Amino acid sequence: xxxxxxxxxxxxxxxxxxxxxxxxxxxxxxxxxxxxxxxxxxxxxxxxxxxxxxxxxxxxxxxxxxxxxxxxxxxxxxxxxxxxxxxxxxxxxxxxxxxxxxxxxxxxxxxxxxxxxxxxxx
Amino acid sequence: xxxxxxxxxxxxxxxxxxxxxxxxxxxxxxxxxxxxxxxxxxxxxxxxxxxxxxxxxxxxxxxxxxxxxxxxxxxxxxxxxxxxxxxxxxxxxxxxxxxxxxxxxxx
Numbered sequence: 621x622x623x624x625x626x627x628x629x630x631x632x633x634x635x636x637x638x639x640x641x642x643x644x645x646x647x648x649x650x651x652x653x654x655x656x657x658x659x660x661x662x663x664x665x666x667x668x669x670x671x672x673x674x675x676x677x678x679x680x681x682x683x684x685x686x687x688x689x690x691x692x693x694x695x696x697x698x699x700x701x702x703x704x705x706x707x708x709x710x711x712x713x714x715x716x717x718x719x720x721x722x723x724x725x726x727x728x729x730x731x732x733x734x735x736x737x738x739x740x741x742x
Numbered sequence: 743x744x745x746x747x748x749x750x751x752x753x754x755x756x757x758x759x760x761x762x763x764x765x766x767x768x769x770x771x772x773x774x775x776x777x778x779x780x781x782x783x784x785x786x787x788x789x790x791x792x793x794x795x796x797x798x799x800x801x802x803x804x805x806x807x808x809x810x811x812x813x814x815x816x817x818x819x820x821x822x823x824x825x826x827x828x829x830x831x832x833x834x835x836x837x838x839x840x841x842x843x844x845x846x847x848x849x
Contacts, residue, residue, distance in 0.1 A: 621798065655838075657786075664829065664840055664841070664842050664843045665778075665780075665786065665829055665831070665840040665843075666840065667831075667837055667838040667839065667840065670838070679836055681837050682837070715785055715786070720788065720791060720797075725774075725833075726774060726791070726792065726833050727833045727838055728776035728788065728791045728831060728833050729776075729786075729788060730788045730791075730797060730798070732785035732786055732787070733785065734784075734785055735785055
């Protein structure tokens with residue numbers, strides 16, 4: 621199923637920026653859509669963004685559209701999330717997740733990173 | 743946006759008993775539904791996809807059923823490691839959405 625390891629989280633002030641990274645291993649990274657899912661403290665799961673395996677397609681939740689940018693480097697097996705104009709409500713554990721199948725459609729996730737905490741606070 | 747509603751919010755069950763968790767979609771998602779298990783401090787783990795297909799390595803006591811707007815996750819005989827929060831997720835349309843979760847706790 622693969623291994624995923626997030627990095628780059630931390631404390632940032634409202635209005636600030638942060639870049640998350642996710643290092644992928646033990647699967648053919650370039651063949652799979654990849655996503656970010658977040659979880660605010662004590663809350664449920666919220667899908668944030670997804671990127672197609674060939675980078676051409678990126679989709680965002682309305683809550684982050686225009687502020688967050690998902691990207692990937694298939695040569696380095698790395699997924700990234702650039703987060704700008706951060707708000708208090710962006711405070712969450714951010715997970716990177718691998719789509720379960722190479723085939724189009726059915727965007728469920730069979731492998732997740734351990735998560736990285738992003739805290740937006742003054 | 744498709745809203746996913748899970749019930750009950752909390753389910754109290756004794757080890758060895760059967761647990762039945764429900765997930766309802768605000769519009770049809772066909773069979774494009776997944777279930778995840780999350781334990782405290784851990785990432786979610788995929789249990790079921792396509793509404794009824796067990797993911798790799800998932801025990802046979804977990805089963806999923808349903809299509810359209812009504813779905814069920816059944817744990818046939820609860821074991822101690824099954825006490826956790828369970829989420830459903832629709833993958834029919836954008837944005838992808840999760841239910842609010844059902845916490846399965848020890849009775």
